[in-house]
Every structure is written in structure tokens, then in C-alpha cells.
Amino acid sequence: MAEIQIKGVGKSFGSFTALHSIDLTIADQEFMVLLGASGCGKTTLLRIIAGLESPTRGEVWIGGKRVDQLPPRDRGIAMVFQNYAVFPHLTVYENIAFGLRMKKLPQPEVDTRVRRTAELMHIEQLLKRYSGQLSGGQRQRVAVARALAMEPDVILMDEPLSNLDALLRLEMRAELKGVLANSKTTTIYVTHDQVEAMSLADRISVMNGGRIVQAASPVEVYRNPAARFVGSFIGNPPMNFLPAEKHGDGRYHVAGLSLAGPPGAAQKLEFAIRPEDLAIAPGGLKAIARVIEPLGAHTLVTSEVGGALFRAVLDSDIRIAPGDELSLVPKPDRIRWFDPETSSALKAVP
Amino acid sequence: MNSKTLPYLLLAPATVFLAVFFVWPFLQIAYLAFTTEGGFTLQHFETMAGNWKFWPTFWNTIILAAIVVPLQLVMALTMAQVVAKLNTARNTILYIFTIPLGLSDLAAGIIWLAIFEQSGFLNSMLVGLGVVERPILFLGYQNLWVIFVAVILAELWRATAIVMVILVSGMGLIPKEYYEAAEVFGAGPWQRFVKVTLPMLRPSIQTALILRTIAAFEVFAVVVALGGTTLPVLVGETFNWQFALQDRSVAAAYALVILAISIAATLVFLRLLRTPKGATV
Amino acid sequence: MSAAAADRPRAVSDIGAAGKFLFWAGVVLLCAWVLVPIYLLVVNTLSSTAEVTAFPKTGIPSFDLGSIQFFLSFQGVLKALWNSLLVAVLTMVLSIAIGAPAGYALSRFEFPGKATFRMLVLMTRAFPLPLLALPIAVMFIRVGLDDTPVGLALVHTTLAIPFSVLITFSIFSGIPLELEEAAWTLGCNRLQAFGKVVLPLVLPGITASAIFAFTISWNEVFAASVLTVQNRTLTAFLLQSLSVSPLHLRFAGGAALVIPALIFIFAVRKYMFAMWGIANR
Structure with missing residues (x-):
């Protein structure tokens, strides 16, 4: 059992605040992804959990034990680093055995565990090599094997795939998911890659400016962003936003179109729709196509609506040219509304 | 041991060491040079400057440095360029070029003594070629300029290596793309050297010049090995006052003169070769 | 036109060969500048005490250990x-x-x-x-x-x-x-x-x-x-x-x-x- 609780954790470097009071609970065996752009505080949070950095304030609990004053070795964690951190002066075997030897496990036990994890990560034929003789992907496997061999309660991963090339990343992603699901450890995984986050996570914590903006399942984060930032950060291309003005009974003007808004809301709102939730049909938003990008399965149309940039992902059968006028109809149940003051989402239309 | 106090613990030995053996002795020197029986005085500087040997000593040191250092810069740049062009035997030649780096100035003096002394190799060659009939006494007081030349050669031979090493490592930091870009825009080899290498090498040149000029002001053993006391230099005179004349205060005054010209040279090079902010690689 | 085109490569390669020769001559010269003085010191060291002061010198060591024996004793x-x-x-x-x-x-x-x-x-x-x-x-x-x-x-x-x-x-x-x-x-x-x-x-x-x-x-x-x-x-x-x-x-x-x-x-x-x-x- 290793539930992780982060209570009011903050971190300041001089006058710069990297983390504002973070509260987060990660369930036992959950796969939690910390997602955000560089500088959002996700790595700092991970390093605080690992014990590589100490929080300015707040508490970290792992498996019912307060650990924020303990050194990394006493926290029951294992970590996989962005640059793998495979010890160059040791063989693959000794790298995987490193933590086990520090625990003073008997040699037969060490040997069993090294061979088992090496087999799991498909590197059993590399055990006698040094890291200089390994490819990036192989080093990554060694780093993961080294962490798994510890049989930790918690595995922390800091952008472990970001240094691999695209194809290898895809392969390792699927493999990691399988291995970690079987290992029954709690995993915290830091990445800036939203596709990676979506594919791996039980839950995603989207971070921005040292705060967790939303912590929810991948689909929830995608469909119901809790804040404007989440909508604009997740999804490629990102969500479209247009200003909306109330006129009478719960109806809003959006770029000349009248739409039913959330009841009892403010005078000014922000209308949001994902590019793939638009269709060409009469009576929609008036858009002037600017750039047409065929992407194979779909065609990405960048257009202008009421002077604002507006993207639509349309079927690749359509024939349009730059300058054409389009009418884009949003799917009613996919429309989201944000408060322009707080930029947080309003409850979905009932 | 937490990470707040650990760095200070690690720095403590070096800091104490430098305080005791670097800062304190220099305060001592300053104190010795400026006081007599506890009171402030310039008397020791007057004694120093009043001695007939002071000004020749001072100018000998300055002129030696003024000739040696620029020549070393040119030679080291040439060597560094040569090394940069090498493909075969690069490491061997680089090693040969850096050999003098490990040699003491005394050894260098003795090596060039083997060439310049009366029964030495230079005389052997000159007589063998029939240029002169009898070996010449090069290193006597009648031939002060020959001693000068011998010292310059020995210093060039010994200490160019350090300049070259600094320049070669500096050149290693210049991305090849700059040369390719310059070539694409039509710059020839010489123009590439002047317009790309030299400006980008400015920080390394600065370091090398500061290091070498200060060392040149400290020239001592080479001169003693080649000319005894015939060609007086500042450090030699410092030694002389300390031991032969037993006046530690005047020796301290000499030390402060060397310090003063060293700092002056450092400031000049820092100012002259400063790299504009943001203009580094 | 075609004759000129055919001629050109040879002209270029001639210049290249001459340049290459000059370049390597320079490299050899620089290596000699570093190595010859050390060699001469070794020659003197590996000669008998009488040979060291003898004149003229041959520049070839006699492999007599007299000097070294004298030095060590x-x-x-x-x-x-x-x-x-x-x-x-x-x-x-x-x-x-x-x-x-x-x-x-x-x-x-x-x-x-x-x-x-x-x-x-x-x-x-x-x-x-x-x-x-x-x-x-x-x-x-x-x-x-x-x-x-x-x-x-x-x-x-x-x-x-x-x-x-x-x-x-x-x-x-x-x-x-x-x-x-x-x-x-x-x-x-x-x-x-x-x-x-x-x-x-x-x-x-x-x-x-x-x-x-x-x-x-x-x-x-x-x-x-x-x-x-x-x-x-x-x-x-x-x-x-x-x-x-x-x-x-x-x-x-x-x-x-x-x-x-x-x-x-x-x-x-x-x-x-x-x-x-x-x-x-």
C-alpha cells in the first residue's frame, strides 16, 4: 500500500515561486502523470516527492508515513531520470544490482532479481556491457530495470522518453504501460508530451505556473477542461475560443450567432469548441478560410471568425480554397463556456 | 550534514589556506614595504629607486615582457592554426608542441646555456661553418644584447606552449558552422582567420595574455642560468635585496612593484580585450 | 574553353602540393624548434665530463655516463x-x-x-x-x-x-x-x-x-x-x-x-x- 499525499507543498527559489501550495492525493497503484510546459513546476514537484529537493513548506506522505524530511533512500521510491543516469563505470548487471547491494541483499537474491527484471525489460543479453556500448533505448531499459529491481512502492519518472526518437518512444511507451501495470507500484510520471500523458495515465494533473489546474482522467481533461489553459494546452490543434455576450434569456451572441448558454451566468462569457467538433452546415459561424492543410485522414482549416483565429478539423473530402467563406456549426453537446474573469469553466449546459 | 552547511565545510580548508598563505603574506609585504619601526614611510621605495640598478632592472623586465609576449602570441596562433589543419599525426604533434609546458624555467635556462655557452653548440656550428674563427664569449657582460636575445629565445621556447594550449582549447569551442558560413559568403582563409577566428578567440587570447604577461614579469631563473647577475631583472633584485643585502623592506618594495605592474597589465588586458555582453558563443 | 577547364585541376593540385610541402616543412620546423634544444641537453648529459667542456662539439652523444656519475656523487x-x-x-x-x-x-x-x-x-x-x-x-x-x-x-x-x-x-x-x-x-x-x-x-x-x-x-x-x-x-x-x-x-x-x-x-x-x-x- 503506497498512497501518496501531498499537503500544501510549496517551493520558492529566492523571490521566484516554483510551486504554490500543491494538494494532491495519488491512490495506491495509480498511474499519475504530471503534465505541463517547461517551467510549470512539474519536475520540481517530482523531485520534492523523491527527496532530491526539499519543499519550502508543506508535507509529503508516502504509504501513511511522513517523508518530507527523510533522505531519498528512506522513502521507498525508485526513480528513472531523463538522461537515464546509467552509471558508466558499471556493467548493466551491476547497474541493476546497485540498489540491491546497497540494501545488502544476499547474492542469490540479487542475482534472481537482476535476471528477472532484465528479462522483463528484454535486456538479458546486455548484462555484461557498459553504458557506453548501449543505444539510448537500451540505456532507458536499463534505467527502468534498475528501478523495478528495487521493487519499490513508488516509481518516479522524469520525462523518461523525451530523449528517444519518435518511433522508439512509441514502442517504449506501450511497453512501459504494460510493465508498470503488472508491477503494481504507484507511478508518478512527468512529461510535457500530451499524447504520452493521455496514453499512459490513469489520471493527469495538468500544471501551469506552479499550480495544478486540473487533476482528472485523460478523457475528462480533454472533454471538460476545468480552465481555459487546459483547453488551450491539451489537444492538437487546441480548443477554439470566442467572446460571447448575453442577450436576453440565457442566450449568447457568438460572432453573430445566437447560442443557448448556461443559465444564470454573467453578461460576458467565453465560448469554446474543439476543432474536430465543427461541421460545415448552414446557419453556423461565418468563417473565412485562410490556410488549408490536408493531413491525410482530416483536413485542418485555419480560418478567421469575427477577426479571431479559428481552427476546424474537417473531413478530407471537402474542397475549399483560401478566401472561401464557410459556415461552421458547433456540436451543441461539445460546447464549453469559460468565465473570462477567472478563466475557469462553467458547469456544462444541463 | 545538510546541503546548507556542506558547501561551506568543503570550501573551508581552501579558504583558510588561501587566507593564511596568500592574503596574509601580501598584507605582510605591504606592511614591510611601507613602515619603519611601526610608522608609515616611503623610505624603502626611495632606497629602492635611488639605487643605480633599479631603473635598468625595471626596464629590462618590461622590455623583455614587451618583446616576448607579443611574439609568443603570434607563434602560438600559428601553432594553433597548424594543429587545427592537421589530420594525420595530430596528437603526436600536439604533444610535441606542449612538451615545454612541463619544464621549469631553470631547466629551460640550462638547456639554452648548452647552446649559447662558449664551448656550446652555437659556437661549434659557427666555427664548423667557418663563419667565425674562434668561439665567441656570447654570455659575457660585453655582449649584453646576446644575453637578452638568449633569454628571449629561451622564454619563447619554454612558455609559448601554455599560450598555444589555451588558444587551441579556445578554438575547439568555436562552432565549425561559423567558418562554413564565412566561406559561403566568400571569405578566404586569411579573412576567415581575421574575421572569425580572432574575434571569437578574444576571451582565450585575453586569458593567455594576462597569464603570460604576469609570468613574464616574474622572469628569474632563465636569466640567472644564462647571464648570472649581468642582466638584472626585478625578481632577481628582490632576491638580491632579501639575501645578499639583507634588507627585507626593500625586497618587499620590489615585490610590490612587480605586483603593481602585474595588476596594471591585467587591467589593461581586461579593458582592451573585453567581450561585449551577449557576444559570446 | 575545354582546354582551360582541363588545365585548371592540375594547376590547382600543383598549388595544393606546393602548399602542402610548405605546410609540412613548417610543422617539421616547429617540432624541431621544440625538440632540438632538449636533444642537445641530452647530448651533453650523455657525454663524459671532458667532452662537455671540449670544443667543437659534434652534437652526437658518446653515451659516456661520466657526467651523470659526477652529478649523482x-x-x-x-x-x-x-x-x-x-x-x-x-x-x-x-x-x-x-x-x-x-x-x-x-x-x-x-x-x-x-x-x-x-x-x-x-x-x-x-x-x-x-x-x-x-x-x-x-x-x-x-x-x-x-x-x-x-x-x-x-x-x-x-x-x-x-x-x-x-x-x-x-x-x-x-x-x-x-x-x-x-x-x-x-x-x-x-x-x-x-x-x-x-x-x-x-x-x-x-x-x-x-x-x-x-x-x-x-x-x-x-x-x-x-x-x-x-x-x-x-x-x-x-x-x-x-x-x-x-x-x-x-x-x-x-x-x-x-x-x-x-x-x-x-x-x-x-x-x-x-x-x-x-x-x-
């Missing part, structure tokens, strides 16, 4: 050699023991006062350090370290510390912090992580900078001459006897200075540029 030489070795080894140990922790602290921690310490280290460059020996000589008489190998080693350590701090700083900086952090997460405390991960990786580089410290001490003349009277090092001994000793003693002594230095420079040649490249920033 000369009063005080063996003791001076032993003292040089002792002082150099002490300097090597002290400068690494004191300098490496500081280099590690500079490379791994951000802390108030870091910039000040760096300044202190860099400042030592603008100072003619051997002159420190003058006030230190007085200090040593008071504490009983005068004329001892330990005392001289302390002063030589002051000369070597700026180098050992900067060089070890660059060596430690070359070891990713992540490796240490990985060791911490795998059950090591700070000291264990250093011993099991950092130390094996930096050992060659630390050895190189230790050897560097050794040569600094081995070659140093001024402070050695100031601080030792009975327990002279080889450099101090040679300097003191320059004006009175026969030529063959000086040449054999010069060779004794040069040969260990040559070996050491060869041993650390791989690190020379890495050390200087970063140490001079």
Missing part, C-alpha cells in the same frame, strides 16, 4: 633530489586534499559567497605568487617550519591550489548530477554516492591534476631558494650552485629536472586541453 645532489621528490609529493597530496573539496562544492552547490570564493581563486592569478615566500619565510621561522620540506610544500600548495580548484571544478562538472541523484534514490547517502559513483569516474582526471600539482612544485625555483638552506630542493640547489659549479653538473642537473617533467606531461597529455579549456574561463 656530487655533495648534496641525492639529498636535493630526495627533497624535491618529497616536497612535490606533499604538494600533490595537499593540493588535491584541499582543492578537490572546493572544486566539488563549486560544481555542485549554489550558495551565498560562491562568487566571492571564485574571485579569491581567480585573483591569485594577478599576483606574482612565488614572492609570497618572502614574508612566509619569517612566519616559518616563528613556527619552526623554516628550512623544512613541509614548509616549502605548504607554499607550493598555495601555487597549486588555484589550479587544482579550477581543474577539479571542471572535472566534477563533467559528471552529471543525475548520476549522484540516482545513487541517492538507490539507497546511498551522500558519502556513499560519492565513493561508489563519483570517485571512480573522476579518478583519472584527479590523478591528472595531481600530477599537474607535482610538476608545479618540482619546477618551482624562487620560493624553494628563499625557503630552504640546508634542505635544498634540486631547483634551489642548482640555482645556488650555477655560478660556481662546472658545466657538466649543470647539464646533468638540467636533465634531472627535465626527464620526470617529460614523463608526467606525457602521462596527462589527454587531459591537458580539457583542463585548460575550462580552467581558463
